Amino acid sequence: xxxxxxxxxxxxxxxxxxxxxxxxxxxxxxxxxxxxxxxxxxxxxxxxxxxxxxxxxxxxxxxxxxxxxxxxxxxxxxxxxxxxxxxxxxxxxxxxxxxxxxxxxxxxxxxxxxxxxxxxxxxxxxxxxxxxxxxxxxxxxxxxxxxxxxxxxxxxxxxxxxxxxxxxxxxxxxxxxxxxxxxxxxxxxxxxxxxxxxxxxxxxxxxxxxxxxxxxxxxxxxxxxxxxxxxxxxxxxxxxxxxxxxxxxxxxxxxxxxxxxxxxxxxxxxxxxxxxxxxxxxxxxxxxxxxxxxxxxxxxxxxxxxxxxxxxxxxxxxxxxxxxxxxxxxxxxxxxxxxxxxxxxxxxxxxxxxxxxxxxxxxxxxxxxxxxxxxxxxxxxxxxxxxxxxxxxxxxxxxxxxxxxxx
Amino acid sequence: xxxxxxxxxxxxxxxxxxxxxxxxxxxxxxxxxxxxxxxxxxxxxxxxxxxxxxxxxxxxxxxxxxxxxxxxxxxxxxxxxxxxxxxxxxxxxxxxxxxxxxxxxxxxxxxxxxxxxxxxxxxxxxxxxxxxxxxxxxxxxxxxxxxxxxxxxxxxxxxxxxxxxxxxxxxxxxxxxxxxxxxxxxxxxxxxxxxxxxxxxxxxxxxxxxxxxxxxxxxxxxxxxxxxxxxxxxxxxxxxxxxxxxxxxxxxxxxxxxxxxxxxxxxxxxxxxxxxxxxxxxxxxxxxxxxxxxxxxxxxxxxxxxxxxxxxxxxxxxxxxxxxxxxxxxxxxxxxxxxxxxxxxxxxxxxxxxxxxxxxxxxxxxxxxxxxxxxxxxxxxxxxxxxxxxxxxxxxxxxxxxxxxxx
Numbered sequence: 171x172x173x174x175x176x177x178x179x180x181x182x183x184x185x186x187x188x189x190x191x192x193x194x195x196x197x198x199x200x201x202x203x204x205x206x207x208x209x210x211x212x213x214x215x216x217x218x219x220x221x222x223x224x225x226x227x228x229x230x231x232x233x234x235x236x237x238x239x240x241x242x243x244x245x246x247x248x249x250x251x252x253x254x255x256x257x258x259x260x261x262x263x264x265x266x267x268x269x270x271x272x273x274x275x276x277x278x279x280x281x282x283x284x285x286x287x288x289x290x291x292x293x294x295x296x297x298x299x300x301x302x303x304x305x306x307x308x309x310x311x312x313x314x315x316x317x318x319x320x321x322x323x324x325x326x327x328x329x330x331x332x333x334x335x336x337x338x339x340x341x342x343x344x345x346x347x348x349x350x351x352x353x354x355x356x357x358x359x360x361x362x363x364x365x366x367x368x369x370x371x372x373x374x375x376x377x378x379x380x381x382x383x384x385x386x387x388x389x390x391x392x393x394x395x396x397x398x399x400x401x402x403x404x405x406x407x408x409x410x411x412x413x414x415x416x417x418x419x420x421x422x423x424x425x426x427x428x429x430x431x432x433x434x435x436x437x438x439x440x441x442x443x444x445x446x447x448x449x450x451x452x453x454x455x456x457x458x459x460x461x462x463x464x465x466x467x468x469x470x471x472x473x474x475x476x477x478x479x480x481x482x483x484x485x486x487x488x489x490x491x492x493x494x495x496x497x498x499x500x501x502x503x504x505x506x507x508x509x510x511x512x513x514x515x516x517x518x519x520x521x522x523x524x525x526x527x528x529x530x531x532x533x534x535x536x537x538x539x540x541x542x543x544x545x546x547x548x549x550x551x552x553x554x555x556x557x558x559x560x561x562x563x564x565x566x567x568x569x570x571x572x573x574x575x576x577x
Numbered sequence: 578x579x580x581x582x583x584x585x586x587x588x589x590x591x592x593x594x595x596x597x598x599x600x601x602x603x604x605x606x607x608x609x610x611x612x613x614x615x616x617x618x619x620x621x622x623x624x625x626x627x628x629x630x631x632x633x634x635x636x637x638x639x640x641x642x643x644x645x646x647x648x649x650x651x652x653x654x655x656x657x658x659x660x661x662x663x664x665x666x667x668x669x670x671x672x673x674x675x676x677x678x679x680x681x682x683x684x685x686x687x688x689x690x691x692x693x694x695x696x697x698x699x700x701x702x703x704x705x706x707x708x709x710x711x712x713x714x715x716x717x718x719x720x721x722x723x724x725x726x727x728x729x730x731x732x733x734x735x736x737x738x739x740x741x742x743x744x745x746x747x748x749x750x751x752x753x754x755x756x757x758x759x760x761x762x763x764x765x766x767x768x769x770x771x772x773x774x775x776x777x778x779x780x781x782x783x784x785x786x787x788x789x790x791x792x793x794x795x796x797x798x799x800x801x802x803x804x805x806x807x808x809x810x811x812x813x814x815x816x817x818x819x820x821x822x823x824x825x826x827x828x829x830x831x832x833x834x835x836x837x838x839x840x841x842x843x844x845x846x847x848x849x850x851x852x853x854x855x856x857x858x859x860x861x862x863x864x865x866x867x868x869x870x871x872x873x874x875x876x877x878x879x880x881x882x883x884x885x886x887x888x889x890x891x892x893x894x895x896x897x898x899x900x901x902x903x904x905x906x907x908x909x910x911x912x913x914x915x916x917x918x919x920x921x922x923x924x925x926x927x928x929x930x931x932x933x934x935x936x937x938x939x940x941x942x943x944x945x946x947x948x949x950x951x952x953x954x955x956x957x958x959x960x961x962x963x964x965x966x967x968x969x970x971x972x973x974x975x976x977x978x979x980x981x982x983x984x
Binding site: 171173176180223534536537538539550551552553554555556560563564565566567568572574575576577 | 611659924928961
């Protein structure tokens with residue numbers, strides 16, 4: 171079913187406020203069978219109170235058994251089918267460093283490589299050149315490279331990786347085609363591939379790619395490691411309908427990390443504030459409360475501690491996440507959802523496929539028997555297990571923002 | 578997945594009897610957090626006994642968060658995807674007064690309006706003319722209007738609203754196209770719109786619409802309020818495969834209200850009896866028991882009391898619904914399902930999105946731990962939460978009417 175098509179018919183506006191309070195990687199696993207997960211171990215009095223008043227469930231980010239990356243995880247969470255709406259690797263990389271793509275841009279993940287005297291690739295990652303060495307080289311490219319009729323934006327990422335964006339110039343910039351094959355041959359001892367357009371609209375982009383590489387090679391001829399680069403994941407800005415268009419919501423994103431600001435901006439949220447801590451995020455929330463309908467608040471550290479395999483640290487970060495709940499509730503939201511974009515069990519030290527504990531609090535949410543927010547209670551919660559992409563519909567319904575379907 | 582395509586392959590016939598016992602708007606909400614819903618408050622000893630022997634679950638009429646109208650609610654309940662099978666406004670209005678549409682008919686919801694001396698709309702609803710004034714005018718139109726080659730059927734509804742049906746004449750009547758735009762300009766101070774066909778097959782229908790309005794205007798020229806009409810929701814009979822064709826079931830509908838008789842007739846059920854009370858419905862059920870495989874029994878008052886916001890009255894109506902269960906069970910059904918087409922919590926005084934309490938009783942249904950029929954016990958019931966459209970498959974399976982899929 172095309173949920174967005176249905177919602178476009180049904181959405182109605184009112185003055186309600188919806189908060190989506192995301193603890194990245196929230197779901198976990200116990201350290202031994204029969205034990206408690208990170209969330210169940212953590213003292214979370216404020217979330218437990220909301221769990222008792224609200225309704226729990228398990229959110230399935232993509233499909234049972236599928237572990238999502240941050241892109242699909244967040245897209246699903248805000249109601250976009252993560253299999254339908256794909257973000258190309260180049261666009262995701264640009265988004266990940268907080269770069270705001272425009273329609274018609276082409277974004278590329280570039281890798282420095284080392285060519286031998288015959289122009290063949292000797293090292294596909296330029297000896298994993300350290301960031302402190304690669305950054306000045308990227309800055310030099312940013313300054314020196316010039317291609318007729320196109321703006322070239324080059325930004326460092328980490329080690330051998332950097333981002334390239336081509337953008338049409340002028341008051342009505344040309345939209346560049348975003349379908350060009352990788353120039354990385356995925357092998358050493360062979361020369362880099364010429365850029366090959368995969369459709370007619372991308373012929374010009376392929377030529378720009380070749381010109382870019384030629385200039386890089388010339389500029390970096392004397393570099394011992396990073397004397398050339400390959401281009402991968404060459405893609406346009408993904409075509410994603412905006413939050414306002416689909417849900418009729420004016421949405422604000424309050425995140426610390428660039429990747430999540432980038433993902434939020436792709437669905438048309440305003441990136442507000444420049445908070446560096448959860449407490450500062452709550453300050454920003456309060457300061458913009460009157461200007462928006464929907465607030466996406468992203469807390470990163472439940473994921474990063476999970477990725478580190480640090481059970482106790484994840485417990486502690488979960489308690490920190492809980493501690494900010496009263497500041498949210500003081501603002502008087504109509505709907506508050508606490509959940510994650512996926513599970514990151516510290517026992518796996520990676521994203522996982524396990525359903526994500528989800529708490530929905532609203533006046534008419536049909537409270538269930540749950541008394542605490544945790545994986546076990548979510549299993550028997552009133553929301554059941556559901557695909558993450560339905561969560562926005564539930565949020566809108568509970569906020570009174572959906573008309574009846576059919577007479 | 579196309580469930581109907583699957584079922585068409587698997588359906589096998591036997592002598593089993595399936596009863597779908599619908600309490601309209603059954604699901605509810607407690608009056609305060611932690612309290613009991615209408616169904617949980619009601620004394621329902623007969624349903625509780627079936628709950629203990631059967632299996633419970635929560636039915637999602639359309640999708641999580643979507644509140645359905647009666648059309649999509651009932652279509653979903655009897656296994657038709659409510660987003661795929663849409664019933665146009667005109668067809669629903671005709672159905673709602675119990676009018677049986679035929680293939681090739683065009684059904685229209687008409688509104689009396691008031692034109693000023695310049696032929697511009699002064700009042701889009703003819704001053705909400707009372708039913709006792711509008712009905713004789715409709716009867717006059719029914720008697721006087723004649724259009725070459727087409728049968729014109731005109732029926733009163735309420736106040737300014739009436740139904741018009743155009744039907745091809747003769748032994749092999751022409752099927753009329755049903756895609757014509759509304760003639761209501763949705764504004765006053767402007768003349769009504771001419772009928773505009775939205776596809777080539779509806780050109781003739783548009784001409785008939787214009788001729789109809791011209792005759793109405795002439796006939797009613799001296800009426801002070803209702804001196805013209807607009808035509809809205811101009812639609813053909815929806816193309817819905819019949820119950821017998823998809824499920825191999827000969828089905829009887831035992832309903833009191835015209836709307837539900839109409840909806841049942843759209844899926845090819847026979848409308849049987851003329852019961853006015855639940856007790857009379859049970860008399861009809863008994864009298865036709867040997868002639869059908871499937872019985873749809875519709876009880877309206879759990880919805881109407883919910884719509885009225887009358888918690889106690891809904892509790893009482895739920896007890897009435899329960900009280901008729903023994904008369905059903907005495908007939909010895911193989912499968913009995915008690916559920917609603919949607920929730921109508923009296924706390925909201927409207928249809929809602931909350932999952933509908935559902936009870937399936939059958940010999941081999943895999944009984945769960947439930948002891949009472951109510952929203953909370955449905956959350957942890959053996960059917961889980963499921964899309965309503967799957968309920969018919971479960972009914973057929975429990976009746977032994979489905980062959981194994983694949984070898």
